[in-house]
Amino acid sequence: MINKNQWEAVIGLEIHVQLSTNSKLFSGASTNFGASPNTQACNIDLAMPGVLPVLNEEVLRMAIKLGIALNAEINSPTSFARKNYFYPDSPKGYQISQMDKPIVENGHLDIELEDGSTKRIGVTRAHLEEDAGKSLHEDFEGQSGIDLNRAGTPLIEIVSEPEISSPEEAVSYLKSIHSIIRYLNISDGNMAEGSMRCDANVSVRKVGETELGTRTETKNVNSFRFVEKAIHYEINRQINEIESGNTIAQETRLYDSQKNTTRPMRSKEFANDYRYFPEPDLLPVILDEEFINSVKETMPELPNEKKIRLMEVYKLSEYDSSLLAADKDLANFFEEVTKESNSPKLSANWIMGEFLAELNKENLSIVESKVSAKQLGVLIRRIEDSTISGKIAKEVFEKMWASSKDTDDIISEQGLQQVTDLSEIEKMVEEVINKNPDQLEKYLSGKDRLFGFFVGQVMKASQGKANPKQVNDILKSKLEK
Amino acid sequence: MSLSDKELKEIAYLARINIDENSFPSLKGELDEILGLFEKLNSANTDGVEAMSHPLNLSQPTRKDEVTEINQREKMQESAPLVQSGLFLVPKVIEGEN
Numbered sequence: 001m002i003n004k005n006q007w008e009a010v011i012g013l014e015i016h017v018q019l020s021t022n023s024k025l026f027s028g029a030s031t032n033f034g035a036s037p038n039t040q041a042c043n044i045d046l047a048m049p050g051v052l053p054v055l056n057e058e059v060l061r062m063a064i065k066l067g068i069a070l071n072a073e074i075n076s077p078t079s080f081a082r083k084n085y086f087y088p089d090s091p092k093g094y095q096i097s098q099m100d101k102p103i104v105e106n107g108h109l110d111i112e113l114e115d116g117s118t119k120r121i122g123v124t125r126a127h128l129e130e131d132a133g134k135s136l137h138e139d140f141e142g143q144s145g146i147d148l149n150r151a152g153t154p155l156i157e158i159v160s161e162p163e164i165s166s167p168e169e170a171v172s173y174l175k176s177i178h179s180i181i182r183y184l185n186i187s188d189g190n191m192a193e194g195s196m197r198c199d200a201n202v203s204v205r206k207v208g209e210t211e212l213g214t215r216t217e218t219k220n221v222n223s224f225r226f227v228e229k230a231i232h233y234e235i236n237r238q239i240n241e242i243e244s245g246n247t248i249a250q251e252t253r254l255y256d257s258q259k260n261t262t263r264p265m266r267s268k269e270f271a272n273d274y275r276y277f278p279e280p281d282l283l284p285v286i287l288d289e290e291f292i293n294s295v296k297e298t299m300p301e302l303p304n305e306k307k308i309r310l311m312e313v314y315k316l317s318e319y320d321s322s323l324l325a326a327d328k329d330l331a332n333f334f335e336e337v338t339k340e341s342n343s344p345k346l347s348a349n350w351i352m353g354e355f356l357a358e359l360n361k362e363n364l365s366i367v368e369s370k371v372s373a374k375q376l377g378v379l380i381r382r383i384e385d386s387t388i389s390g391k392i393a394k395e396v397f398e399k400m401w402a403s404s405k406d407t408d409d410i411i412s413e414q415g416l417q418q419v420t421d422l423s424e425i426e427k428m429v430e431e432v433i434n435k436n437p438d439q440l441e442k443y444l445s446g447k448d449r450l451f452g453f454f455v456g457q458v459m460k461a462s463q464g465k466a467n468p469k470q471v472n473d474i475l476k477s478k479l480e481k
Numbered sequence: 482m483s484l485s486d487k488e489l490k491e492i493a494y495l496a497r498i499n500i501d502e503n504s505f506p507s508l509k510g511e512l513d514e515i516l517g518l519f520e521k522l523n524s525a526n527t528d529g530v531e532a533m534s535h536p537l538n539l540s541q542p543t544r545k546d547e548v549t550e551i552n553q554r555e556k557m558q559e560s561a562p563l564v565q566s567g568l569f570l571v572p573k574v575i576e577g578e579n
Binding site for chain 1 (some may be wrong): 491495496534535537539540541542543544545546547548549550551552554557558563565566567568569570571572573574
């Protein structure tokens, strides 16, 4: 019997984030996703003889923003290094990366745990490097097709300290990084398209041990859910290996999401000797105070600051604020809706309820929503000012989603206004009472629960448009006569 | 400092250079001479001297984030031995698969 409680996991994450620049890290070729193969690979990306890299200034700004958001030091000078390896999707035979003087160093990030507490995770460093091209192995008899459009796209690799203790913490850390890069507008963070990729370093040790166990690096994990599953699998695998008397090999493993396992990559002898040395084609980069300050001035509100403001300004709960603030677009949408509705709590409920449900159903992002913030805001205002009931509002919302017509037009076209005319409701109440003599008798003889039946009948008669509170009041007075 | 045959083989493999074993003795001699120069450099007193990664004491110039390159695929692929559907074809290499 294996007692899992005797073991603890030590996890560090390396996150590659593609920076959303217009052009590449060292060339003026476009970085657009999805272009025809090799149409965005220029002579620098192809490593033609005699070309020299020229550094994209925007990349420095983006890295500095990230460094500020991660409470880190910005190194000046920061310098580039060559990481040497041969692979067909890297025509130079080396990748320009950073080694000794990464642009960002010694930061930290506070993540939220499931019990609501926070934990500080150290960020060792974040360095700039070039992305590689893509190899396509299918469709070519015994050969690989190489597309170099992605070669030279700027990446920033964010390396955490091994201070993460569970798969759940790893996901929370990854989500925080994702949220920050989206707020900073330095990457779209799209994991499915590879704009954000995660490698997990995992080792296990007996509780109380101070020395680290042998770690493995699991690559190829491209969704939040897979990160959690891959780390779970790897922790259990390592515990089982050690418990059955085996040792853990320090190796790189690949996550297979279909089988939910990790398996070792072919470990070539000396394959990991990258023989880094300073990049002779690039001078060290001096980041003067003036430049760093000019970047500081462009810092947007960050997720944690946004959360606190949502709680203070809109009096939302910590839970609601945290959910809304996790996604920049969602938080902005909420503020736009509330501007129109004047009702923060109801707006938050609608956004996290009907609105997100509809988006998820059609697999749309917030910016692709078929209902605008203004439309939804007006809809909520119409609930607040009693023009329509909450139930009818759902109907209007569905119609709005399908037609993109405005709230008020749908309400008036379909005659969905709430009936607040007392005499009209009275008439309906009387009709319902007259039509149901049996129920009336039973109610009067003490079956109080039948009150709900009468309310239901009146609402039905009004096609849901009667104001429920008025119906209640009138029914009560009529029935008690 | 002197290179072993094993080290020489490793370096050649990493650099993807085929070396004839017959040339090992002469190559090792030449490389040992170069390494000797580094040992000489290492013996210099560098206390208080800041490490440099480049001989020029300048900051790297940068460029604006603008797309300045146009699609020149056809021209770029003129010198490629094999091309198909816009892709460069190379002998099959799959990292991490057996």
